[in-house]
Amino acid sequence: MTHGRGSTYGSVVGGLSLLAVALVLYLSPMANSTPPHHVAQASADLGSPGSDDVPSKHLLHGDTPTSGKPASHTTTTNPKGRQIDRQVVYVPTLVDDGKSPTTTTTVPHTPAVTPAPTNATPTVVVEPKSELVDPSTDYWGVAINGVPQGTPQLNALDTEVGAAPSELTWYQGWDEPYPAQTVQGAWQHGALPMITWESKPTFDTTPAQSDPAYSLGDIIRGNYDSYLQTFAQSVASTGLPVIIRLDQEMNGNWFPWSEGLNGNTSGQFAQMWRHVWNIFQAAGANQYVIWLWAPNRVDNLPHSSPSLSELYPGDQYVDWVGIDAYWRYTSEAPTFAAVFGETMAAVEAVTSKPIYIAETSGIETDPTTGADVGPEKVQFTTSFLAAVESTPQIVGFSWFDNVATTTQDNIAITNDWRVDSDPANLQAFKSGLTAGTYSDGLMPSSGPPATLSVVPAPGG
Numbered sequence: 001m002t003h004g005r006g007s008t009y010g011s012v013v014g015g016l017s018l019l020a021v022a023l024v025l026y027l028s029p030m031a032n033s034t035p036p037h038h039v040a041q042a043s044a045d046l047g048s049p050g051s052d053d054v055p056s057k058h059l060l061h062g063d064t065p066t067s068g069k070p071a072s073h074t075t076t077t078n079p080k081g082r083q084i085d086r087q088v089v090y091v092p093t094l095v096d097d098g099k100s101p102t103t104t105t106t107v108p109h110t111p112a113v114t115p116a117p118t119n120a121t122p123t124v125v126v127e128p129k130s131e132l133v134d135p136s137t138d139y140w141g142v143a144i145n146g147v148p149q150g151t152p153q154l155n156a157l158d159t160e161v162g163a164a165p166s167e168l169t170w171y172q173g174w175d176e177p178y179p180a181q182t183v184q185g186a187w188q189h190g191a192l193p194m195i196t197w198e199s200k201p202t203f204d205t206t207p208a209q210s211d212p213a214y215s216l217g218d219i220i221r222g223n224y225d226s227y228l229q230t231f232a233q234s235v236a237s238t239g240l241p242v243i244i245r246l247d248q249e250m251n252g253n254w255f256p257w258s259e260g261l262n263g264n265t266s267g268q269f270a271q272m273w274r275h276v277w278n279i280f281q282a283a284g285a286n287q288y289v290i291w292l293w294a295p296n297r298v299d300n301l302p303h304s305s306p307s308l309s310e311l312y313p314g315d316q317y318v319d320w321v322g323i324d325a326y327w328r329y330t331s332e333a334p335t336f337a338a339v340f341g342e343t344m345a346a347v348e349a350v351t352s353k354p355i356y357i358a359e360t361s362g363i364e365t366d367p368t369t370g371a372d373v374g375p376e377k378v379q380f381t382t383s384f385l386a387a388v389e390s391t392p393q394i395v396g397f398s399w400f401d402n403v404a405t406t407t408q409d410n411i412a413i414t415n416d417w418r419v420d421s422d423p424a425n426l427q428a429f430k431s432g433l434t435a436g437t438y439s440d441g442l443m444p445s446s447g448p449p450a451t452l453s454v455v456p457a458p459g460g
Contacts, residue, residue, distance in 0.1 A: 122442060122450040124190050128457040129241050132192060133290055133319050133354065137437040138388060139192060139396030141167025142419075143359070148186045148193075155444040157401065160420055161430055164441035167243075169194040169358075169398045173202035174214065174227060178234035183242050188450040190441030194243035194292070194358075194398065199224075199257050199272075211256035216268035220275050228276060232283035239454060241288050245358055246273060249296040249324055251305050259306050266306065273313040287457050294322025294358040297343040308350045320395065321347050322358030326417075327380040330366050330373055334380035336387035348393070357397035360384065361417035364425075374422045381425055385432025396438075 147154045148168045158164040168191040172179065179195070186193035199219060200211045218224070235242065247257040250269050256262040259269055273293070280286050295308055312318070325339050332338045340357075347355060362380040366373050388394050405414040420426040442450060 121448050122445065123453050124187055124442065124450045126187055126240060126452050126454045128455055129288060129290060129319075130458060131455075132241055133395075135395055135439070137439045138394065139167040139356075140433060140438045140440075141165050141169055141191070141194065141396065141398035142401045143169035143171075143196075143398055144401045148189055148191070149182060154189065157419075158444055160426060161433070163430075163433060163438075164189065164443050165191055166439045166441045167192045167194055167396060167398060169196060169245075171196040171198065171202075173197075173204065174199050174224065175201045178231045178238070180234055180238040183238060183240055184452070187240055187452055188442075190450070192241065192243060192290075194245060196245045196248060196358075198255070199247055200255075206256075208254055209256060209258070209261050211262060214256055215262050216257060216259075216264040216272045219272045220268065225279065228279045229283060232280040232285040235280070235285040235288055236283050239288065240452070241290065243290040243292050243320075243356075245292040245294050245322060246276065248294040248322070248358065250311050251295040251298065251301060251308060253302060253305065259311070260304070267310065269306075269311050270313040274317055277313070277317045290319045291317060292320045292322045292356060292358060293318045294324055294356075295343070295347070297323060297325035297340065298346045299342045308346055312350050315351055315353060318351070318353055320356045321351055321353045322356050323347065324359040325357075326360055326400070327362035327377070328367070329363075330368075330376065334362060334376040335383040336380075337383075339380070339384075340387070344391075344393075352393075354395045355391075355393045356395055357388065359400050360397060361400045364416040364421040367413045367415065374424060377421065378424050378428045381419075381428045382432060385429070385436060389436035389438075 142157065142165045144150070144153050144157065147170065154164075154168075168186045168189065170182070170193075172195060174197070183193045183195075200206075200214045204211060247255065247269070249255060250258055252258060253261060256264075257269065257272070258264065259266055277286070277291065280289060293312065295311065298305075298308070323340060323343050325343060327334050327339050339360075344355070362377040362384075364374055364377055365371070384397075388397055399417075399419060401418045403414065403416045403418065405412055419429040
């Protein structure tokens with residue numbers, strides 16, 4: 001399902017083995033669970049010292065499903081200037097109940113999804129990386145503790161919002177193998193998977209800023225090459241696109257991969273990134289990986305923080321540039337411009353690569369006074385979604401959808417970052433999606449899990 005004017009994701013209700021379904025769509029789709037400790041530290045931006053702190057087809061509007069109807073074809077341009085080439089093929093679904101073939105459809109703008117027969121299997125078309133990195137409409141994603149393995153949590157969100165996310169984020173360390181089943185599970189939800197891949201153990205007992213066994217120098221010298229080669233080979237053998245957000249917020253001073261900490265020296269972060277990328281290249285994995293380089297928002301960082309240009313590994317090694325930024329303080333306006341403005345300018349000074357907002361949300365409670373700031377969060381949510389849609393460089397976002405306890409000035413603060421932290425914010429989130437051209441994943445279905453139809457990469 002796609003909100004608004006564009007269509008980037010398609011799914012088809014397949015029949016029984018009696019029917020071979022032919023699907024022609026130029027569409028673009030829109031993960032291991034988040035360990036419990038990551039709800040508290042999923043982003044240093046949430047409180048670390050120094051941080052900134054559908055089993056159905058899509059119909060074009062006005063079309064009616066007709067068995068055997070030829071494909072309709074239109075070409076439009078969305079508000080960002082991206083061409084949307086939409087071709088819809090109507091495929092009848094055979095139901096083994098003696099009835100005539102039927103077609104299950106969902107019309108854009110309609111929150112409710114017509115359920116497929118319980119014996120029908122939806123098919124998700126997985127486009128190649130080359131199509132995913134330059135989508136005609138924007139992804140909207142979430143990071144929820146336990147998702148995508150925690151299907152009930154995801155289904156609850158889908159039901160509340162009236163649409164399913166087209167990207168799913170989770171976190172894991174370098175002591176875990178490539179989560180092939182989780183990546184597949186995300187795609188079966190119609191969502192592009194994102195691994196926030198941190199060069200430290202998933203459950204780390206060392207101080208956040210220090211993990212001597214995982215220094216940048218150790219990685220560059222090849223101490224983890226065997227692990228990296230196995231991981232990359234698994235990506236290649238799985239054959240599904242995946243976003244890898246490697247060592248996020250590298251411009252801060254709260255993770256062991258930051259320069260100036262943990263024995264790391266100037267220039268080593270970019271060198272480490274290129275080293276990892278080259279291992280993936282040798283394994284044939286880069287045709288599937290969307291590499292996301294994601295710094296923290298640049299304002300309010302220590303003056304000694306390295307420049308983004310020093311930390312950037314180069315356009316050859318990066319597909320998207322991310323930004324991690326939250327509306328965290330009532331001392332700043334709850335607007336996109338106030339939270340993202342300086343960082344957008346800083347990123348655009350380094351590269352013209354597409355931008356993906358890798359982590360964001362807004363506070364529900366003032367961390368200083370404990371006062372409810374729900375109305376201000378609604379302002380931030382509304383401003384944020386409108387800005388994403390009106391900014392051509394931005395191709396999507398991931399919302400941190402958890403209640404998290406973080407530490408600020410040595411004080412533990414719990415805040416509700418979820419889209420449904422109050423009814424007004426949930427409505428603002430739904431309205432923002434509907435008003436824009438965001439692509440959706442699969443809504444919950446009582447039918448069997450979706451099968452994946454993987455479109456080969458060009459030349460593959």
